[in-house]
Amino acid sequence: MKLFRLTNNGWVGNFAIINNKVYVLLSDPVTALKLYSEGKEVPLGPEVNVNVDELLNRDYTYRGLRFTRPYDPIEVWGSGIVYEVARSRYTEEDVAMIKGKTIYELVYDAERPEIFFKGTANRCVGHGEPIAVRSDSEWTLPEPELGVVIDSRGKILAYTVSDDVSARDLEAQNPLYLPQSKIYNNSCAMGPFLVTPDEVGNPYDLTISMRIIRGSAVVFEGSISTSKMRRRVEDQIKYLIRDNAVPDGTLLSTGTAVIPPRPITLMHGDVVEISITRLGTQRTPVIKLGK
Ligand code: DO4
Ligand code: MG
Structure with a gap:
């Protein structure tokens, strides 16, 4: 269904x-x-x-x-540094370090995953609706991710295409700015569809691909297979719901591995197109807030 x-x-x-x-x-x-x-x-x-x-x-x-948007999630959460590609690409920046390692290298190797609050329904848009660049960000990227809709016990009810749009400059400046990098108006996109697990089958053989279109040009194109996930979805859910009562219909965005290189940043008027096998294609125009 x-x-x-x-x-x-x-x-x-x-x-x-x-x-x-x-x-x-x-x-x-x-x-x-x-x-x-x-x-x-x-x-x-x-x-x-x-x-x-x-x-x-x-x-x-x-x-x-x-x-x-296909529904109104009460809570949206995200996982970070789930793929090797994310570990290495996030580490290219001048970012916070602990005992000689970047925070991204550390979390990639740690048993505990990075799980962060991503927002609420009013920050989320659906297919064809605008995602946004914050007025105070010069470097914002889309993060195409497999989204899972879970019930309060962590059972997967559906999958969707999700976009964890992030102000990467704020996040790189100081890890304490992560909530401002991740949570703002139009910073999360989901859909077009919620697809039940019986129609998706194996969630680890899906291809996630993304294109950023500017006018008539494709300025970025990339893809990854979910088989490359180091943190399995079940493990991410286990940590998300540990001692943390989430409501039925919570959306978890399970991490990105399609990461455009510098100097690419989203710009007003771009269109982001994200496709995931058996889940469909999400197309969202980009707006710059405060414009
Ligand atoms: O703090 C980093 C966030 C990483 C992330 O959102 C991802 O890997 O998808
Ligand atoms: Mg992400």
Whole structure:
């Protein structure tokens, strides 16, 4: 089952795709995912005749029916330095060190993963909606990641495409600035779909790819396989929920490994395109806040 939401002029509707047919969903997405994960019936309304591919081509400037974030997570969390590529690329900067090693090298080798709070629904956007560069950041990057939606016990209810947009200059300046680097308006993108585990299969054979498009040029292109994850998703979830009561529908963004080199930074007017096998393609325009 795949879930998505459409919006039009303030109205938001929930939909489910089952066996290539689109239905109105009569519950909120998290309730539907919980029921589905327990093998119970998901409350569906009538089948609807919508052209999903055509809707995916619209963005937030379109006046009419278009995609929005697939649900409203109460909490969003992130994991860091999950891949070897992230360890080495983060270490290229002049960053904080402890006993001769960068904090990124240390956390990569440590038993405890880096887990950080990433935000709340109001900081998240969906497919076709703008991600943002902070007004006080000169170096901001998208971070294409496998997103997992979990219940309060840590069971995976769905997967999605997530973008942990980060003000890399703030983070490199001082680790104490991490919350400001990670949490601000439009700093997280998810969707277009929530896809249940039975449709995703093995989460460790997915390709995550990203393109940054500026005008008619592709200024960055890269990809990675989730088989390269050093920190398994189960391990990340174990630490996230340890002594920490998360609500049903918590989104965990499981770390990046597609990292554009300097001097690439997101700029107002760019478009970020992230694709993950079996999860679809997320396209988000970029805005600079305070402009
Ligand atoms: O503190 C670093 C954050 C790293 C991160 O977000 C990632 O590896 O995806
Ligand atoms: Mg990240």
